[in-house]
Amino acid sequence: MDTSAGSRLLRRARLVAWRARFVVAALCCGLAATATVSALRPPPPQTRDVVVTARPVEAGTLLTAGDLTTVAVDADLAPTLVTDPDDAVGRSPAVPSRPALPCTPRW
Known part of the structure; x- marks a missing residue:
């Protein structure tokens, strides 16, 4: 070249x-x-499974296992919510509930 x-x-x-x-x-x-x-970027928040309604439930209706499901929420919210589905079965909500409404110990 x-x-x-x-x-x-x-x-x-x-x-x-x-x-x-x-x-x-x-x-x-x-x-x-x-x-x-x-x-x-902050680390993802710790989560915990909590019990929520799987479908609309009328007030006064006894909850069954089919009415409930679990979803992951921020762990800071979990201490005030029901985390074991067996704790919510047999209870009845005081007001009509929509799907994905978290269950509280006072239900």
Whole structure:
């Protein structure tokens, strides 16, 4: 390869690098933003399974196992809610309940 071809190739490489500088800068900024967000994201909250109604239940109706299901909620809320389905079976809500309504110990 002669020197004029080598210099043309070098000049072309510099031109491509110059034109691509904004793309490279944008990619670097995106990478930095992704790393920052990943580092600053809080850990997911601890969860605990609580008992909720699986379907609408009328007031005064005795709850059966088919009326209940469990869902995961934030552990900070769980101390005030029923966590064992057997504790809610046989109770009756004082008011009509909609699906996914958490069961409380006072039901």
